[in-house]
Amino acid sequence: MSLEFTASEMMSVTAARALTSDMTCFVGIGLPSEAANLARLTHAPDVTLIYESGTLQTKPDVLPLSIGDGELCESALTTVGVPEMFRYWLQGGHISVGFLGTAQIDRYANLNTTLIGDYREPKVRLPGGGGAPEIATNAKEVFITVKHSKRTFVKDVDFVTTVGFGRDGKARDNVPNIGRGPTVVITDLCILKPDPDTKELVVTSLHPNVTREDVIDATGWEIRFADHLDTTQEPSAKELDILRDLKARTNAHHSGQQ
Amino acid sequence: MAEFLSLKDAVSRYISNGDTVCMEGFTHLIPFAAGHEIIRQEKRDLTLIRMTPDLVYDQMIGAGCAKKLIFSWGGNPGVGSLHRLRDAVEKGWPNKLEILEHSHAAMACAYEAGAAGLPLAVLRGYVGSDLPKVNDQIKFIECPFTGERLAAVPSVRPDVAVIHAQRADRKGNVLIEGIIGIQKEVVLAAKRSIVTVEEVVDDLGASVNACVLPSWAVTAIAEAPKGASPSYALGYYDRDNAFYKEWDGIARDRDTFQNWLKDNVFEKGAA
Numbered sequence: 001m002s003l004e005f006t007a008s009e010m011m012s013v014t015a016a017r018a019l020t021s022d023m024t025c026f027v028g029i030g031l032p033s034e035a036a037n038l039a040r041l042t043h044a045p046d047v048t049l050i051y052e053s054g055t056l057q058t059k060p061d062v063l064p065l066s067i068g069d070g071e072l073c074e075s076a077l078t079t080v081g082v083p084e085m086f087r088y089w090l091q092g093g094h095i096s097v098g099f100l101g102t103a104q105i106d107r108y109a110n111l112n113t114t115l116i117g118d119y120r121e122p123k124v125r126l127p128g129g130g131g132a133p134e135i136a137t138n139a140k141e142v143f144i145t146v147k148h149s150k151r152t153f154v155k156d157v158d159f160v161t162t163v164g165f166g167r168d169g170k171a172r173d174n175v176p177n178i179g180r181g182p183t184v185v186i187t188d189l190c191i192l193k194p195d196p197d198t199k200e201l202v203v204t205s206l207h208p209n210v211t212r213e214d215v216i217d218a219t220g221w222e223i224r225f226a227d228h229l230d231t232t233q234e235p236s237a238k239e240l241d242i243l244r245d246l247k248a249r250t251n252a253h254h255s256g257q258q
Numbered sequence: 259m260a261e262f263l264s265l266k267d268a269v270s271r272y273i274s275n276g277d278t279v280c281m282e283g284f285t286h287l288i289p290f291a292a293g294h295e296i297i298r299q300e301k302r303d304l305t306l307i308r309m310t311p312d313l314v315y316d317q318m319i320g321a322g323c324a325k326k327l328i329f330s331w332g333g334n335p336g337v338g339s340l341h342r343l344r345d346a347v348e349k350g351w352p353n354k355l356e357i358l359e360h361s362h363a364a365m366a367c368a369y370e371a372g373a374a375g376l377p378l379a380v381l382r383g384y385v386g387s388d389l390p391k392v393n394d395q396i397k398f399i400e401c402p403f404t405g406e407r408l409a410a411v412p413s414v415r416p417d418v419a420v421i422h423a424q425r426a427d428r429k430g431n432v433l434i435e436g437i438i439g440i441q442k443e444v445v446l447a448a449k450r451s452i453v454t455v456e457e458v459v460d461d462l463g464a465s466v467n468a469c470v471l472p473s474w475a476v477t478a479i480a481e482a483p484k485g486a487s488p489s490y491a492l493g494y495y496d497r498d499n500a501f502y503k504e505w506d507g508i509a510r511d512r513d514t515f516q517n518w519l520k521d522n523v524f525e526k527g528a529a
Contacts, residue, residue, distance in 0.1 A: 029336060052362060053284055053437045065499045066335030068285025068437045070490055081469075082284050082309070082440045083370040086363040091382055110386075114359075119392050125344045127333030129389060130310075134363035137385045163386025171386040176406055178385060254336075254499040 005235050007188035008147075010207045012038055012243055013235040015099075015145040015186040021046035025097045026090060026135050029067050031145045032099035034246070035186075037063060041242050050089065052131040054080045063250040086131070090138045098139030098179075100132055102146050104157045107200050107221050108171075109144065109164025109182040111136070112157035119159065132162040141183045148187035148218045155221035169199035189215050191232060195224075205230035260430030260453070260476040265485075266527075268452045268478040269295045277417040278305040280448065281314060282369075284439025285335060286492065289422040290314050291485035292454050294523045297321040307414055309365045309440065313488070313505050316340040317523070319355060320515050326356040328414075330365045337502055341509040351512065358393055364411045369440045371413035372447025383409040419448035422486045423471075424493060425462060426455045430473030433462045436492030438469045445471055454482035456494050 005013075015035030019025060021044045027036045029051075037060065040047050048057050053068035057077035064072050073079050080089070089095065103126050104112035111132060117123030136142050142164075146152055156167065163171050164182045172178050181199075185192040191205040203215055204226045216223055235243075263271070273279060273296060281289050293314040296304075305326040306315055313334065318324055320342030332343050346355035360368070367379035380399065390396040390409075399410045421441045423434045432453050434441050445451045453476050464470050484491075488498035508518045 053286070054439070055437065064336070065502065066285045066497070068335075068439075069497060069499075070286070070436065070492055073286070073436045073492060079437055081438050081442065082362070083366040083443060086366045087370075087381070091363070114388075122348060125332075125339070125347050127339070128329065128331050128359050129361040129387070130331035131362040133361040133385075133387045133389065134381070134383045138382065160386065160388040166386050175385060177382060254503070 003234065003237060003240060005240055007207070009235060009240060009243060010232070011145060011147070011186060011188040013239045014191065014207070014232055015143070016042065016239070018143050018184055018186065019044050019047050019097065023096045024048040024050065024094060025099050026050050026052070026095045026131070026139055028100045028132065029064065031101045033063055035145055036099055037246060038239070038243050041246065042239055050095065052082070052085060054082055054085045056080060056089070061249065062253040063246065065254050086134060090134060093138070095135070095139040096141070098135035098142045100135065100142060100144050100162070102144060102152070104152055104154055105144065105146060105185065106154055106157045106164070108166060108169045109185065109194060109199070109201055110157050110160045110166065111144070111162040111164065112159045114159040114161045116158055129161045136162045136164070136181065137178050139179050141180045144182055144185045146185070146187060148189040148215070150218055150220050153219045153221070165194065165199035189218060200224065202226050203229065205232045207232045208234050260426070260473045260479045262430065263478045263480055265291060265295050265454060265480040265482050268480045269299055272450045272452055272478060273301055273418050275301055276303045278307065279418045279420060280307040280414065280416040280444045281420040282308060282440050282444045283422055283486065283489065284309060284437055285312070286437040286439065286490060287422045287434065287441065287486045288312055288314050288489035289420050289454055289485060290487060290489065291482040292420045292422070292452060293318055294526070296323055297519070297523050307416060309362055310335070311340060311343060313340070313502065316342040316509055317519070319343050319346050320352065320509065321519055322352045324355060325353070326358070328358045328360070330360045330362045334502060334505060337506050341506070342515060345512070358395060359389065360393065360396070360411065361387070361389065364396070364409065365414070366440055368411050368414045369443040369447055372415045373443040376413050378410050378412055380408050380410050414444070414447055416444070416448045417450065419444040419451040421445060421451070422454045422482070422491070424455065424491055425457050425459050426453070426479050427459055427462045430476060430479050431462060432471040432476060432479065433464050434469045434471070442469055442471060445476060450477040452478045452480065454480050454485040456483055456485065456491055457481065
Protein backbone atom coordinates (compact mmCIF):
# COMPACT_ATOMS: atom_id res chain seq x y z
CA MET A 1 0.00 0.00 0.00
CA SER A 2 1.33 3.42 -0.89
CA LEU A 3 1.39 6.16 1.74
CA GLU A 4 0.60 9.80 1.17
CA PHE A 5 3.52 12.13 1.71
CA THR A 6 4.69 15.54 0.55
CA ALA A 7 7.81 16.34 -1.46
CA SER A 8 9.31 18.04 1.62
CA GLU A 9 8.73 14.95 3.70
CA MET A 10 10.33 12.84 0.99
CA MET A 11 13.35 15.15 1.11
CA SER A 12 13.72 15.06 4.90
CA VAL A 13 13.36 11.30 5.11
CA THR A 14 15.86 10.74 2.29
CA ALA A 15 18.32 13.19 3.83
CA ALA A 16 17.95 11.48 7.21
CA ARG A 17 18.75 8.10 5.67
CA ALA A 18 22.14 9.41 4.55
CA LEU A 19 23.26 9.46 8.20
CA THR A 20 24.30 6.40 10.20
CA SER A 21 24.92 5.82 13.89
CA ASP A 22 28.70 5.80 13.51
CA MET A 23 28.84 9.33 12.09
CA THR A 24 29.78 12.54 13.87
CA CYS A 25 27.76 15.21 12.13
CA PHE A 26 28.22 18.99 12.27
CA VAL A 27 24.66 20.15 11.67
CA GLY A 28 23.47 23.29 9.91
CA ILE A 29 20.22 24.91 10.99
CA GLY A 30 16.95 24.35 9.07
CA LEU A 31 16.57 21.38 6.73
CA PRO A 32 19.84 19.67 7.78
CA SER A 33 18.83 19.91 11.43
CA GLU A 34 15.43 18.40 10.68
CA ALA A 35 17.00 15.53 8.74
CA ALA A 36 19.74 14.89 11.31
CA ASN A 37 17.30 14.69 14.21
CA LEU A 38 14.94 12.50 12.21
CA ALA A 39 17.87 10.13 11.65
CA ARG A 40 18.60 10.13 15.38
CA LEU A 41 14.95 9.37 16.19
CA THR A 42 14.67 6.56 13.63
CA HIS A 43 17.46 4.35 12.25
CA ALA A 44 20.54 6.12 13.69
CA PRO A 45 19.95 6.54 17.44
CA ASP A 46 23.67 6.85 18.16
CA VAL A 47 24.54 9.45 15.53
CA THR A 48 26.55 12.24 17.17
CA LEU A 49 25.11 15.67 16.41
CA ILE A 50 27.19 18.79 16.91
CA TYR A 51 26.03 22.37 16.40
CA GLU A 52 28.39 25.30 15.94
CA SER A 53 27.20 26.96 19.15
CA GLY A 54 29.47 24.50 20.94
CA THR A 55 26.95 21.83 21.86
CA LEU A 56 28.58 18.40 21.55
CA GLN A 57 26.49 15.26 21.17
CA THR A 58 23.15 16.96 21.57
CA LYS A 59 19.70 15.32 21.53
CA PRO A 60 17.07 18.05 21.25
CA ASP A 61 13.44 17.07 21.74
CA VAL A 62 12.29 19.91 19.46
CA LEU A 63 14.17 21.35 16.50
CA PRO A 64 16.07 24.50 17.41
CA LEU A 65 14.98 27.75 15.76
CA SER A 66 18.48 29.14 16.21
CA ILE A 67 21.79 27.35 16.28
CA GLY A 68 22.09 28.04 20.00
CA ASP A 69 18.66 27.38 21.52
CA GLY A 70 18.76 26.33 25.17
CA GLU A 71 17.35 22.96 24.16
CA LEU A 72 20.62 22.13 22.38
CA CYS A 73 22.76 22.95 25.41
CA GLU A 74 20.56 21.23 27.97
CA SER A 75 20.39 17.99 25.98
CA ALA A 76 24.11 17.97 25.06
CA LEU A 77 26.82 15.79 26.56
CA THR A 78 28.81 18.97 27.08
CA THR A 79 29.05 22.50 25.69
CA VAL A 80 32.32 24.12 24.67
CA GLY A 81 33.21 27.65 23.59
CA VAL A 82 32.92 28.64 19.93
CA PRO A 83 36.70 28.93 19.30
CA GLU A 84 37.19 25.44 20.72
CA MET A 85 34.32 24.17 18.57
CA PHE A 86 35.88 25.37 15.33
CA ARG A 87 39.54 24.83 16.21
CA TYR A 88 39.68 21.57 18.12
CA TRP A 89 36.58 19.68 17.05
CA LEU A 90 36.12 20.78 13.43
CA GLN A 91 39.61 21.80 12.27
CA GLY A 92 41.10 19.12 14.51
CA GLY A 93 39.50 16.47 12.34
CA HIS A 94 36.76 15.02 14.54
CA ILE A 95 33.82 15.63 12.21
CA SER A 96 32.93 12.95 9.70
CA VAL A 97 30.03 14.75 8.02
CA GLY A 98 29.10 18.39 7.61
CA PHE A 99 25.39 18.68 6.84
CA LEU A 100 24.57 21.95 5.08
CA GLY A 101 21.71 23.84 3.46
CA THR A 102 22.12 26.69 0.99
CA ALA A 103 20.40 29.47 -0.94
CA GLN A 104 22.15 28.69 -4.26
CA ILE A 105 24.08 25.66 -5.47
CA ASP A 106 25.82 25.19 -8.80
CA ARG A 107 26.86 22.25 -10.96
CA TYR A 108 30.09 21.82 -9.00
CA ALA A 109 28.22 21.92 -5.67
CA ASN A 110 29.58 25.32 -4.71
CA LEU A 111 27.26 27.03 -2.23
CA ASN A 112 26.19 30.66 -2.09
CA THR A 113 24.65 32.06 1.09
CA THR A 114 26.13 35.55 0.70
CA LEU A 115 24.13 37.45 -1.91
CA ILE A 116 22.33 37.42 -5.23
CA GLY A 117 23.76 39.84 -7.78
CA ASP A 118 26.98 41.82 -7.55
CA TYR A 119 28.82 42.03 -4.24
CA ARG A 120 28.88 45.84 -4.09
CA GLU A 121 25.36 46.25 -5.53
CA PRO A 122 23.47 43.23 -4.23
CA LYS A 123 19.99 42.45 -5.51
CA VAL A 124 19.36 40.36 -2.42
CA ARG A 125 21.63 40.31 0.58
CA LEU A 126 21.72 36.88 2.30
CA PRO A 127 23.04 36.10 5.81
CA GLY A 128 26.60 35.14 4.82
CA GLY A 129 28.95 32.25 5.44
CA GLY A 130 28.55 31.42 9.12
CA GLY A 131 30.27 28.13 9.82
CA ALA A 132 29.86 26.67 6.33
CA PRO A 133 33.15 27.68 4.59
CA GLU A 134 35.26 25.72 7.06
CA ILE A 135 32.72 22.94 7.71
CA ALA A 136 32.84 22.18 3.98
CA THR A 137 36.62 21.83 3.91
CA ASN A 138 37.43 20.45 7.36
CA ALA A 139 34.69 17.80 7.64
CA LYS A 140 35.64 14.48 6.01
CA GLU A 141 32.63 14.77 3.69
CA VAL A 142 29.64 17.04 3.16
CA PHE A 143 25.95 16.29 2.69
CA ILE A 144 23.72 19.00 1.28
CA THR A 145 19.95 19.22 1.43
CA VAL A 146 17.99 21.93 -0.36
CA LYS A 147 14.72 22.36 -2.25
CA HIS A 148 15.05 21.99 -5.99
CA SER A 149 14.24 25.03 -8.13
CA LYS A 150 15.76 26.99 -11.00
CA ARG A 151 16.46 29.88 -8.64
CA THR A 152 18.47 27.62 -6.35
CA PHE A 153 20.11 25.24 -8.84
CA VAL A 154 22.11 27.61 -11.03
CA LYS A 155 24.90 26.89 -13.50
CA ASP A 156 27.35 29.11 -11.62
CA VAL A 157 26.65 30.59 -8.21
CA ASP A 158 26.81 34.39 -7.97
CA PHE A 159 29.31 34.08 -5.12
CA VAL A 160 31.23 31.07 -3.82
CA THR A 161 30.65 31.39 -0.09
CA THR A 162 31.47 27.74 0.51
CA VAL A 163 33.46 25.64 -1.88
CA GLY A 164 32.12 22.43 -3.34
CA PHE A 165 34.60 21.66 -6.11
CA GLY A 166 35.26 25.22 -7.32
CA ARG A 167 34.40 26.92 -10.61
CA ASP A 168 36.20 24.22 -12.60
CA GLY A 169 35.64 21.16 -10.41
CA LYS A 170 39.29 21.10 -9.36
CA ALA A 171 39.39 23.28 -6.23
CA ARG A 172 40.26 20.38 -3.93
CA ASP A 173 42.93 18.85 -6.14
CA ASN A 174 46.34 18.82 -4.46
CA VAL A 175 45.11 20.76 -1.40
CA PRO A 176 46.52 19.12 1.74
CA ASN A 177 44.33 18.36 4.76
CA ILE A 178 41.02 18.93 2.98
CA GLY A 179 37.89 16.78 3.13
CA ARG A 180 36.33 14.96 0.18
CA GLY A 181 33.71 17.68 -0.14
CA PRO A 182 30.08 17.16 -1.11
CA THR A 183 29.29 13.48 -1.64
CA VAL A 184 25.50 13.75 -1.91
CA VAL A 185 22.86 16.41 -2.52
CA ILE A 186 19.31 15.55 -1.48
CA THR A 187 16.41 17.61 -2.84
CA ASP A 188 12.65 17.27 -2.85
CA LEU A 189 12.90 15.76 -6.35
CA CYS A 190 15.98 13.58 -6.42
CA ILE A 191 19.41 12.57 -5.17
CA LEU A 192 22.51 13.97 -6.90
CA LYS A 193 26.13 12.93 -6.57
CA PRO A 194 29.30 14.39 -8.04
CA ASP A 195 30.72 12.60 -11.06
CA PRO A 196 33.87 10.81 -9.82
CA ASP A 197 36.03 12.45 -12.51
CA THR A 198 34.55 15.83 -13.43
CA LYS A 199 32.81 16.47 -10.05
CA GLU A 200 29.74 17.79 -11.87
CA LEU A 201 26.52 16.88 -10.06
CA VAL A 202 24.64 13.99 -11.65
CA VAL A 203 21.16 12.73 -10.73
CA THR A 204 21.50 9.21 -9.37
CA SER A 205 17.99 8.62 -8.04
CA LEU A 206 14.56 10.08 -8.71
CA HIS A 207 12.02 10.26 -5.90
CA PRO A 208 8.75 8.37 -6.47
CA ASN A 209 6.39 10.06 -8.97
CA VAL A 210 9.11 12.49 -10.11
CA THR A 211 10.09 12.51 -13.79
CA ARG A 212 13.31 13.46 -15.53
CA GLU A 213 11.45 16.44 -16.98
CA ASP A 214 10.56 17.67 -13.48
CA VAL A 215 14.25 17.75 -12.58
CA ILE A 216 15.29 19.30 -15.91
CA ASP A 217 12.68 22.05 -15.45
CA ALA A 218 13.91 22.83 -11.93
CA THR A 219 17.63 22.94 -12.75
CA GLY A 220 19.48 25.92 -14.24
CA TRP A 221 21.97 23.91 -16.25
CA GLU A 222 21.81 20.90 -18.56
CA ILE A 223 21.52 18.33 -15.85
CA ARG A 224 22.89 14.84 -16.46
CA PHE A 225 21.35 11.61 -15.27
CA ALA A 226 23.30 8.55 -14.21
CA ASP A 227 23.27 5.60 -16.64
CA HIS A 228 21.73 3.53 -13.92
CA LEU A 229 19.02 5.74 -12.44
CA ASP A 230 17.41 4.52 -9.21
CA THR A 231 14.03 5.28 -7.74
CA THR A 232 14.33 6.52 -4.15
CA GLN A 233 12.59 4.35 -1.58
CA GLU A 234 9.35 5.84 -0.27
CA PRO A 235 9.16 7.00 3.36
CA SER A 236 7.86 4.34 5.73
CA ALA A 237 4.84 4.92 7.97
CA LYS A 238 7.17 5.02 10.97
CA GLU A 239 9.46 7.63 9.41
CA LEU A 240 6.50 9.81 8.49
CA ASP A 241 4.95 9.52 11.96
CA ILE A 242 8.15 10.47 13.71
CA LEU A 243 8.86 13.36 11.32
CA ARG A 244 5.32 14.76 11.69
CA ASP A 245 5.46 14.47 15.49
CA LEU A 246 8.81 16.24 15.56
CA LYS A 247 7.52 19.07 13.38
CA ALA A 248 4.30 19.45 15.37
CA ARG A 249 6.25 19.59 18.67
CA THR A 250 8.63 22.11 17.16
CA ASN A 251 5.90 24.38 15.80
CA ALA A 252 4.02 24.36 19.09
CA HIS A 253 7.21 25.13 20.99
CA HIS A 254 8.31 28.05 18.79
CA SER A 255 4.90 29.70 18.77
CA GLY A 256 5.00 29.72 22.54
CA GLN A 257 2.43 26.97 23.20
CA GLN A 258 4.25 24.18 24.95
CA MET B 259 38.48 45.56 40.14
CA ALA B 260 35.18 45.78 38.33
CA GLU B 261 33.10 48.79 39.19
CA PHE B 262 29.35 48.41 39.79
CA LEU B 263 27.48 51.04 37.79
CA SER B 264 23.99 51.62 36.47
CA LEU B 265 23.68 50.52 32.85
CA LYS B 266 23.14 54.15 31.88
CA ASP B 267 26.36 55.26 33.56
CA ALA B 268 28.36 52.31 32.25
CA VAL B 269 27.36 53.02 28.63
CA SER B 270 27.80 56.75 29.00
CA ARG B 271 31.23 56.45 30.61
CA TYR B 272 32.78 53.65 28.54
CA ILE B 273 31.28 53.87 25.04
CA SER B 274 32.08 56.89 22.89
CA ASN B 275 31.06 57.85 19.38
CA GLY B 276 33.40 56.25 16.87
CA ASP B 277 34.42 53.35 19.14
CA THR B 278 34.84 49.78 17.98
CA VAL B 279 32.34 47.81 20.03
CA CYS B 280 31.86 44.04 20.24
CA MET B 281 28.60 42.91 21.76
CA GLU B 282 28.83 39.16 21.95
CA GLY B 283 26.76 36.20 23.03
CA PHE B 284 26.44 33.38 20.51
CA THR B 285 22.64 33.12 20.21
CA HIS B 286 22.55 33.00 24.05
CA LEU B 287 22.98 35.82 26.60
CA ILE B 288 22.75 38.51 23.91
CA PRO B 289 23.13 41.90 25.62
CA PHE B 290 19.86 43.50 24.45
CA ALA B 291 19.44 45.82 27.44
CA ALA B 292 22.88 47.31 26.78
CA GLY B 293 22.09 47.64 23.07
CA HIS B 294 18.92 49.56 23.89
CA GLU B 295 20.84 51.87 26.22
CA ILE B 296 23.34 52.58 23.43
CA ILE B 297 20.40 53.43 21.15
CA ARG B 298 18.86 55.72 23.81
CA GLN B 299 22.14 57.53 24.28
CA GLU B 300 22.30 57.99 20.49
CA LYS B 301 25.86 56.76 20.12
CA ARG B 302 27.04 57.26 16.55
CA ASP B 303 29.68 56.04 14.06
CA LEU B 304 30.33 52.82 15.94
CA THR B 305 32.20 49.99 14.29
CA LEU B 306 30.16 47.04 15.46
CA ILE B 307 31.70 43.59 15.56
CA ARG B 308 29.71 40.46 16.23
CA MET B 309 29.72 36.94 14.76
CA THR B 310 25.93 36.78 14.45
CA PRO B 311 24.49 40.33 14.31
CA ASP B 312 21.01 39.09 15.31
CA LEU B 313 18.16 41.41 16.28
CA VAL B 314 20.29 43.51 18.63
CA TYR B 315 22.45 44.85 15.81
CA ASP B 316 19.46 45.08 13.47
CA GLN B 317 17.95 47.47 16.03
CA MET B 318 21.17 49.43 16.53
CA ILE B 319 21.85 49.69 12.78
CA GLY B 320 18.26 50.79 12.13
CA ALA B 321 18.61 53.38 14.89
CA GLY B 322 21.67 54.84 13.17
CA CYS B 323 24.38 53.86 15.67
CA ALA B 324 26.70 52.06 13.25
CA LYS B 325 28.98 53.08 10.40
CA LYS B 326 30.62 49.70 9.92
CA LEU B 327 29.77 46.08 10.67
CA ILE B 328 32.19 43.18 10.90
CA PHE B 329 30.35 39.86 11.09
CA SER B 330 30.14 36.28 9.89
CA TRP B 331 26.40 35.51 9.76
CA GLY B 332 23.80 38.26 9.55
CA GLY B 333 20.34 36.78 9.75
CA ASN B 334 17.35 36.26 12.00
CA PRO B 335 18.04 32.64 12.98
CA GLY B 336 15.46 30.24 11.60
CA VAL B 337 13.29 33.15 10.41
CA GLY B 338 15.05 34.98 7.57
CA SER B 339 16.72 38.30 6.89
CA LEU B 340 17.68 41.12 9.19
CA HIS B 341 15.69 43.79 7.34
CA ARG B 342 17.32 46.82 8.97
CA LEU B 343 20.78 45.44 8.14
CA ARG B 344 19.68 44.79 4.56
CA ASP B 345 18.10 48.24 4.22
CA ALA B 346 21.37 49.81 5.39
CA VAL B 347 23.52 47.70 3.04
CA GLU B 348 21.19 47.78 0.03
CA LYS B 349 19.66 51.30 0.33
CA GLY B 350 21.91 53.17 2.77
CA TRP B 351 19.10 53.78 5.29
CA PRO B 352 19.32 55.43 7.79
CA ASN B 353 22.97 55.80 6.79
CA LYS B 354 25.50 53.97 4.68
CA LEU B 355 26.88 50.90 6.37
CA GLU B 356 30.25 49.49 5.43
CA ILE B 357 30.47 45.75 5.89
CA LEU B 358 33.35 43.35 6.27
CA GLU B 359 32.46 39.71 6.42
CA HIS B 360 34.22 36.62 7.60
CA SER B 361 33.40 33.02 8.36
CA HIS B 362 32.58 31.92 11.92
CA ALA B 363 35.83 29.97 12.22
CA ALA B 364 37.89 33.02 11.28
CA MET B 365 36.06 35.33 13.69
CA ALA B 366 36.27 32.85 16.55
CA CYS B 367 40.00 32.54 15.93
CA ALA B 368 40.33 36.36 15.67
CA TYR B 369 38.69 36.82 19.08
CA GLU B 370 40.89 34.15 20.60
CA ALA B 371 43.99 35.80 19.12
CA GLY B 372 42.82 39.14 20.53
CA ALA B 373 42.51 37.59 23.99
CA ALA B 374 45.97 36.10 23.55
CA GLY B 375 47.43 39.49 22.70
CA LEU B 376 48.48 38.41 19.22
CA PRO B 377 48.20 40.56 16.09
CA LEU B 378 46.75 37.78 13.93
CA ALA B 379 44.96 34.47 13.91
CA VAL B 380 45.90 31.55 11.69
CA LEU B 381 43.46 28.91 10.53
CA ARG B 382 42.91 26.28 7.87
CA GLY B 383 40.14 28.25 6.28
CA TYR B 384 38.60 30.07 3.31
CA VAL B 385 39.85 27.43 0.85
CA GLY B 386 38.09 28.03 -2.46
CA SER B 387 35.79 30.71 -1.04
CA ASP B 388 35.21 34.09 -2.71
CA LEU B 389 35.23 35.83 0.70
CA PRO B 390 38.95 36.74 0.46
CA LYS B 391 38.15 38.59 -2.80
CA VAL B 392 35.78 40.98 -1.03
CA ASN B 393 37.48 41.23 2.35
CA ASP B 394 41.05 42.58 2.27
CA GLN B 395 41.49 41.52 5.88
CA ILE B 396 41.77 37.89 4.80
CA LYS B 397 45.28 36.91 3.69
CA PHE B 398 47.13 33.67 3.17
CA ILE B 399 50.48 32.76 4.68
CA GLU B 400 52.82 29.84 4.35
CA CYS B 401 53.53 27.74 7.43
CA PRO B 402 57.28 28.19 8.11
CA PHE B 403 57.53 24.56 9.24
CA THR B 404 55.44 22.58 6.76
CA GLY B 405 54.89 24.99 3.88
CA GLU B 406 51.10 24.55 4.15
CA ARG B 407 49.07 27.52 2.91
CA LEU B 408 46.92 28.83 5.75
CA ALA B 409 44.49 31.71 6.16
CA ALA B 410 45.36 34.66 8.37
CA VAL B 411 43.06 37.35 9.73
CA PRO B 412 43.83 40.24 12.08
CA SER B 413 42.93 39.66 15.70
CA VAL B 414 39.89 41.46 17.14
CA ARG B 415 40.98 44.02 19.74
CA PRO B 416 38.02 46.31 20.30
CA ASP B 417 37.72 49.44 22.38
CA VAL B 418 34.79 47.99 24.27
CA ALA B 419 33.36 44.52 24.84
CA VAL B 420 29.77 44.23 26.01
CA ILE B 421 28.38 40.91 27.22
CA HIS B 422 25.54 39.61 29.39
CA ALA B 423 26.06 36.91 32.03
CA GLN B 424 23.95 35.05 34.56
CA ARG B 425 25.43 36.58 37.68
CA ALA B 426 28.21 38.39 39.46
CA ASP B 427 29.20 38.16 43.09
CA ARG B 428 29.58 41.28 45.23
CA LYS B 429 33.29 41.51 44.42
CA GLY B 430 32.49 41.64 40.73
CA ASN B 431 33.51 38.14 39.64
CA VAL B 432 31.27 37.00 36.78
CA LEU B 433 29.84 33.55 35.99
CA ILE B 434 28.77 32.54 32.48
CA GLU B 435 26.98 29.22 32.00
CA GLY B 436 25.54 27.27 29.08
CA ILE B 437 26.48 28.27 25.55
CA ILE B 438 29.47 30.42 26.43
CA GLY B 439 30.24 31.43 22.83
CA ILE B 440 33.17 33.83 22.71
CA GLN B 441 32.27 35.96 25.71
CA LYS B 442 35.42 35.25 27.67
CA GLU B 443 37.62 35.90 24.62
CA VAL B 444 35.93 39.20 23.76
CA VAL B 445 36.26 40.59 27.28
CA LEU B 446 39.94 39.65 27.42
CA ALA B 447 40.54 41.05 23.91
CA ALA B 448 38.96 44.45 24.64
CA LYS B 449 40.46 47.60 26.19
CA ARG B 450 37.32 48.04 28.33
CA SER B 451 34.39 45.79 29.13
CA ILE B 452 30.83 46.17 30.32
CA VAL B 453 29.11 43.09 31.70
CA THR B 454 25.38 43.13 32.41
CA VAL B 455 24.12 40.41 34.74
CA GLU B 456 20.78 38.93 35.72
CA GLU B 457 21.59 39.33 39.39
CA VAL B 458 24.30 40.07 41.93
CA VAL B 459 24.68 37.33 44.52
CA ASP B 460 26.79 36.50 47.58
CA ASP B 461 28.17 33.28 46.12
CA LEU B 462 28.54 32.52 42.40
CA GLY B 463 28.04 28.80 42.99
CA ALA B 464 30.58 28.06 40.27
CA SER B 465 31.96 24.57 39.70
CA VAL B 466 35.75 24.25 39.58
CA ASN B 467 35.99 24.46 35.79
CA ALA B 468 33.22 26.97 35.26
CA CYS B 469 33.60 29.92 32.92
CA VAL B 470 34.37 32.71 35.40
CA LEU B 471 35.71 36.17 34.60
CA PRO B 472 37.62 37.51 37.60
CA SER B 473 36.63 40.96 38.81
CA TRP B 474 40.04 42.37 37.86
CA ALA B 475 39.48 41.38 34.22
CA VAL B 476 36.21 43.32 33.90
CA THR B 477 35.77 47.12 33.78
CA ALA B 478 32.13 47.64 34.74
CA ILE B 479 29.18 45.54 35.85
CA ALA B 480 25.56 46.62 35.61
CA GLU B 481 22.64 44.65 36.95
CA ALA B 482 20.08 44.19 34.17
CA PRO B 483 17.43 41.55 34.94
CA LYS B 484 16.08 40.04 31.71
CA GLY B 485 18.87 41.95 30.01
CA ALA B 486 19.27 39.29 27.32
CA SER B 487 15.59 39.04 26.39
CA PRO B 488 14.29 38.18 23.75
CA SER B 489 17.33 35.90 23.61
CA TYR B 490 17.70 33.77 26.70
CA ALA B 491 19.67 33.26 29.88
CA LEU B 492 20.10 29.59 30.78
CA GLY B 493 18.64 28.99 34.23
CA TYR B 494 16.62 32.25 34.17
CA TYR B 495 14.33 32.44 31.12
CA ASP B 496 13.81 30.90 27.68
CA ARG B 497 14.35 32.38 24.26
CA ASP B 498 11.28 34.27 23.10
CA ASN B 499 11.08 32.52 19.74
CA ALA B 500 7.70 34.09 19.04
CA PHE B 501 9.26 37.56 19.23
CA TYR B 502 12.05 36.54 16.86
CA LYS B 503 9.33 35.63 14.38
CA GLU B 504 7.37 38.85 15.05
CA TRP B 505 10.52 40.89 14.49
CA ASP B 506 10.42 39.96 10.81
CA GLY B 507 7.21 41.99 10.41
CA ILE B 508 8.35 44.85 12.64
CA ALA B 509 11.70 45.34 10.94
CA ARG B 510 10.49 44.94 7.36
CA ASP B 511 9.00 48.44 7.27
CA ARG B 512 10.86 51.63 8.28
CA ASP B 513 7.84 53.26 9.95
CA THR B 514 6.81 50.16 11.86
CA PHE B 515 10.39 49.81 13.03
CA GLN B 516 10.63 53.42 14.17
CA ASN B 517 7.36 53.16 16.09
CA TRP B 518 8.60 49.99 17.75
CA LEU B 519 11.85 51.73 18.67
CA LYS B 520 9.98 54.69 20.14
CA ASP B 521 7.62 52.56 22.24
CA ASN B 522 10.06 49.88 23.33
CA VAL B 523 13.41 51.63 23.58
CA PHE B 524 13.24 55.42 23.72
CA GLU B 525 10.24 55.64 26.02
CA LYS B 526 11.64 52.99 28.33
CA GLY B 527 14.55 53.90 30.56
CA ALA B 528 17.30 51.56 31.63
CA ALA B 529 16.37 49.23 34.46
